[in-house]
Amino acid sequence: MENKRKENYSKWYNEIILKSELAEFSGIRGFMIIKPYGYSLWEMIKKELDKIFRQTGHKNIYFPLLIPKSILSKEKEHTDLFSEGCAIVTHSKIKKDQEKIIIDPKSKLKEELIIRPTSESIIWSIYKRWIQSYRDLPVLLNQWGNAIRWEMRTKLFLRTTEFLWQEGHTAHSTKKEAIEETLNILNIYTDFSQNFMAIPVLQGIKPHMDKFHGSKTTYCIEALMQDGKSLQMGTSHFLGQNFSKVFNVQFTNMNGYKEYIWSTSWGISTRLIGGLIMSHSDDRGLILPPKIAPIQIVIIPIYKKKNFSIIDEHANNILNFLEKKNIRTFYDNRTQFTPGWKFHEYEIKGIPIRINIGINEIKNEKLEIIRRDTLETICIPFHFSINLIKKLLCDIQKNIYQKALHRTKKYMIELDNYHDFKNQINDSGGFIFAHWDGTKNTGKKIQEETEATIRFIPFPSKEKEGKCIFSGKKSKQKVVFSKSY
Incomplete structure (x- = not known):
């Protein structure tokens, strides 16, 4: 990238x-x-x-x-x-x-x-x-x-x-x-x-x-x-x-x-x-949650011409096993591209799991697995159980969500001072909870000065009286401001 x-x-x-x-x-x-x-x-x-x-x-x-x-x-x-x-x-x-x-x-x-x-x-x-x-x-x-x-x-x-x-x-x-x-x-x-x-x-x-x-x-x-x-x-x-x-x-x-x-x-x-x-996503490309990833696992053969047929046979066995267990799997057996080129391609495409298989893996009866979310390399038994793979996919799904949740919570900020409001919007953005007087004119002026808009009134409603962050007028509850797409 x-x-x-x-x-x-x-x-x-x-x-x-x-x-x-x-x-x-x-x-x-x-x-x-x-x-x-x-x-x-x-x-x-x-x-x-x-x-x-x-x-x-x-x-x-x-x-x-x-x-x-x-x-x-x-x-x-x-x-x-x-x-x-x-x-x-x-x-x-x-x-x-x-x-x-x-x-x-x-x-x-x-x-x-x-x-x-x-x-x-x-x-x-x-x-x-x-x-x-x-x-x-x-x-x-x-x-x-x-x-x-x-x-x-x-x-x-x-x-x-x-x-x-x-x-x-x-x-x-x-x-x-x-x-x-x-x-x-x-x-x-x-x-x-x-x-x-x-x-x-x-x-x-x-x-x-x-x-x-x-x-x-x-x-x-x-x-x-x-x-x-x-x-x-x-x-x-x-x-x-x-x-x-x-x-x-x-x-x-x-x-x-x-x-x-x-x-x-x-x-x-x-x-x-x-x-x-x-x-x-990160600076390497997409990161897709396993539940909606079109391909959950990609299998990459690491081979030389003389041993391709052996590796290909084992890779196809793994592919058939995973597909029978309803895991969306793709085996990339194209010979015109190097394994390194494929690693890069599927990293950009955000495939949750990559399985590398070569002669060494076959001899040692272990497979090399790379998680896209953490880039962690894991070795698993060659004849692995499907529960191991399903648990790994589940862990990836949870990890991706927790990372996004942590970021969201970090940038959910309550403010009552307009100067602090402007600094936060310009510096890091986020969801800013602040009082609003309920008028279109106030919302328009805040947008003109900060590019932030009222995204929504929190639901279920939690009414707590205060003063509008811009006009100082009475307000029944805080709303959520943010810059948006």
Whole structure:
């Protein structure tokens, strides 16, 4: 790795993505190519989350990519949010004119179509057909797809114009049930981030000026990256009856009366991969938690031409044994690359465990194992038990999480003095707990002076009266400030 975290964090981040072959620039601003290794990582995230959603009663569905402008514009707050970031389809045909491709002016659409920035509007236009009675509720849907939102400042995985994501949409007969769903999803995201991605997060509520437009309350999880900045990892929105009233979607309750539906929406995106990189990686490359690593173990043969067949046979035996035990294993038997070159490649790609096998290992009936998280070398019996490997993977997962947790706790700081606040933000960043007077204007002034924003109001709420760190006005509780991505 040419770039170091402490010297140039942004270049270090990009270099890891490019050299580990997660993604690359497409040549179109804001659009990236997710390469096979990066996409397999997204598939691991998708696989594990999808399993959880199915277990909680959610069903996958797919809605159109294009939304008629008249439908999107029905919900004013929702439209305002995306008014400057929508891609619009205006014509349906192209043609050649003197070897140039131009838009066919005769193919102008009667109504312009918006490439979805999110799907609430089109989903609610359909719910009107699907829901008439309390017997039709709840509706628990999830969609895996993509979305487009024009971004002014783009960064691979973190902020791209097009991104892959998961968006859940549910409809309920009562307010209580909808709020419970919102919080249940928040806890699912929290558990997934911590137990699968090894990224500790804090739960919170977005301040009123930053909540999802069209929602009553936006809950979020935020994680602290190695450079002291915060990253929003997922959001879960209690929409109330906003969309059902706009689209006039009512149901007949058990008493025969008409009511508007209560609803939620929630989502995560390929931004999680950016969070994974910035949470765990070092100056050698990626470090991946075993639970979501596409490859958990890589086997490298150390050979000379005359003994390759012997080593190859033993390596394949180890590969077959591990695969039968459901350990995601790759045996790199390519002969055009040296073992040293392969060591470097898989170090950059963050494979949790590397097994080296050569003639010496075969003679001594011991294997050399290298942990990516600590770079520790361990010798294990040639005929090892699978429990030994599973325990090692478990230890790596725990160690990666504990390291990130220690960093997060170290930079969770409570401050009451604005001078100290500015010094902390500029020096080390972190999650700063401080009182805020609840006004948008104060939040804006703090951001202008420090680049820090109110990331969330801690949830569950712990009210403790004090004075706003900036204005000195009364405040009911502390909120969390941080610079962010």
